[in-house]
Amino acid sequence: xxxxxxxxxxxxxxxxxxxxxxxxxxxxxxxxxxxxxxxxxxxxxxxxxxxxxxxxxxxxxxxxxxxxxxxxxxxxxxxxxxxxxxxxxxxxxxxxxxxxxxxxxxxxxxxxxxxxxxxxxxxxxxxxxxxxxxxxxxxxxxxxxxxxxxxxxxxxxxxxxxxxxxxxxxxxxxxxxxxxxxxxxxxxxxxxxxxxxxxxxxxxxxxxxxxxxxxxxxxxxxxxxxxxxxxxxxxxxxxxxxxxxxxxxxxxxxxxxxxxxxxxxxxxxxxxxxxxxxxxxxxxxxxxxxxxxxxxxxxxxxxxxx
Amino acid sequence: xxxxxxxxxxxxxxxxxxxxxxxxxxxxxxxxxxxxxxxxxxxxxxxxxxxxxxxxxxxxxxxxxxxxxxxxxxxxxxxxxxxxxxxxxxxxxxxxxxxxxxxxxxxxxxxxxxxxxxxxxxxxxxxxxxxxxxxxxxxxxxxxxxxxxxxxxxxxxxxxxxxxxxxxxxxxxxxxxxxxxxxxxxxxxxxxxxxxxxxxxxxxxxxxxxxxxxxxxxxxxxxxxxxxxxxxxxxxxxxxxxxxxxxxxxxxxxxxxxxxxx
Numbered sequence: 001x002x003x004x005x006x007x008x009x010x011x012x013x014x015x016x017x018x019x020x021x022x023x024x025x026x027x028x029x030x031x032x033x034x035x036x037x038x039x040x041x042x043x044x045x046x047x048x049x050x051x052x053x054x055x056x057x058x059x060x061x062x063x064x065x066x067x068x069x070x071x072x073x074x075x076x077x078x079x080x081x082x083x084x085x086x087x088x089x090x091x092x093x094x095x096x097x098x099x100x101x102x103x104x105x106x107x108x109x110x111x112x113x114x115x116x117x118x119x120x121x122x123x124x125x126x127x128x129x130x131x132x133x134x135x136x137x138x139x140x141x142x143x144x145x146x147x148x149x150x151x152x153x154x155x156x157x158x159x160x161x162x163x164x165x166x167x168x169x170x171x172x173x174x175x176x177x178x179x180x181x182x183x184x185x186x187x188x189x190x191x192x193x194x195x196x197x198x199x200x201x202x203x204x205x206x207x208x209x210x211x212x213x214x215x216x217x218x219x220x221x222x223x224x225x226x227x228x229x230x231x232x233x234x235x236x237x238x239x240x241x242x243x244x245x246x247x248x249x250x251x252x253x254x255x256x257x258x259x260x261x262x263x264x265x266x267x268x269x270x271x272x273x274x275x276x277x278x279x280x281x282x283x284x285x286x287x288x289x290x291x292x293x294x295x296x297x298x299x300x301x302x303x304x305x306x
Numbered sequence: 307x308x309x310x311x312x313x314x315x316x317x318x319x320x321x322x323x324x325x326x327x328x329x330x331x332x333x334x335x336x337x338x339x340x341x342x343x344x345x346x347x348x349x350x351x352x353x354x355x356x357x358x359x360x361x362x363x364x365x366x367x368x369x370x371x372x373x374x375x376x377x378x379x380x381x382x383x384x385x386x387x388x389x390x391x392x393x394x395x396x397x398x399x400x401x402x403x404x405x406x407x408x409x410x411x412x413x414x415x416x417x418x419x420x421x422x423x424x425x426x427x428x429x430x431x432x433x434x435x436x437x438x439x440x441x442x443x444x445x446x447x448x449x450x451x452x453x454x455x456x457x458x459x460x461x462x463x464x465x466x467x468x469x470x471x472x473x474x475x476x477x478x479x480x481x482x483x484x485x486x487x488x489x490x491x492x493x494x495x496x497x498x499x500x501x502x503x504x505x506x507x508x509x510x511x512x513x514x515x516x517x518x519x520x521x522x523x524x525x526x527x528x529x530x531x532x533x534x535x536x537x538x539x540x541x542x543x544x545x546x547x548x549x550x551x552x553x554x555x556x557x558x559x560x561x562x563x564x565x566x567x568x
Contacts, residue, residue: 019422023421139557140501141550142549144509145546145549148532148542148546251513252532262424
């Protein structure tokens, strides 16, 4: 297991490097710069600013400089939020995004696995068909529709939950997390149902039945674990989807998370901020995929690599 | 038949309405009715009322649906072509080439691809053509995996071996024998790609990075509706509901088709 982790981390480094360089050069190809505001600056100030941030040097040199600072944990200064470094902005935004994403994936797992389990037990019956239909509908619910719709319903009409911003207690988290979790929970329900249906037909389950084990014990002790293998392999893509969804949810609910900084940064040509967020997201996704692989190996020992 | 394929029929109906309505309505999607700004529903000639600057909601819905579906079909075709070319090559050649090509697909799968697409949109302006290409390039991965699997299985079949033994060139085998045999599965996944693409397009438009004014799309309409929902909930609920309806119907039909072929 340790060698799997080291091997994966070794391949993660070149992957990250490619992403950083690709985003770096993409950003620089863009017309417009961080200092063209409403009121054009005079050329001397413009040049001085360019020089101060090293933007007048050759691109390759800038890229090299950026990466060598990054290795030391320095994401550079933000060009738009002038008083902050990118590290400070990330330190502000990351906890919010991680809370949202973490809670959403937990909620999705709880709803999805429970619904899938219930459907598999009732395979072929009306309850099964109903749950699977709901799961399909849930997978097709985009966060940018459910987010505002929830805000309209529970925020504006019923006045139960805050419509925007963070506040005291956890009430502000409910709607963003639900909007994020819904599509993922639908997909997890389908995977659990399909996995369990095929596992329950296998020999070891028949043996367990023949030995007279209770149906609950068969289901939870012998059925569920192998049935969750497809769910584990879906966790990687799900994490990527949640991060993307978080961009929308943070915009809709006015939460100062990383996704909002990313969109603002991209629109304002805040090169270091965008690069920092992309790098961080890529690293998070790679880490989460590794975690998913470990879960995978735990669920199904045949999948363990040496 | 009619009942079974209700979702598909519903989508076709929506498409037809979106195509025909602009010719029937007295208002175009970008025309401002100064006498009826923020008109409520069923107000004179505005069936669903008007938005905050007096444009007819129904006309905008029809125009937005047209653009969204057009982008979706074009981008899904891009993903179909790239996916089939990539997957078929990997599956057919096999060995190291296959290994390398599929590693690239695996690697891309794990990336925060949406963010690269957002960067692309910011960098190269927001032309509608780029929206097609950008989305198509993200969505080809699943198609490539599926096609590769199909080609690998077909390669072992006697009729392909026979064609090879008869000295038929690879290109001809591919076009004459392999492609027709993967068409069904490819069609099923194409159908599942369309809702994915609709979602990505609306997502980009929602963030203001997709289709640009004066053109409109369902994503833009949802965004406009969300910004104004405390004044006019209909502006959010109509495009949002229509978008979800289209997504759900296409997903149901696509999954049904996929299950039939696998």
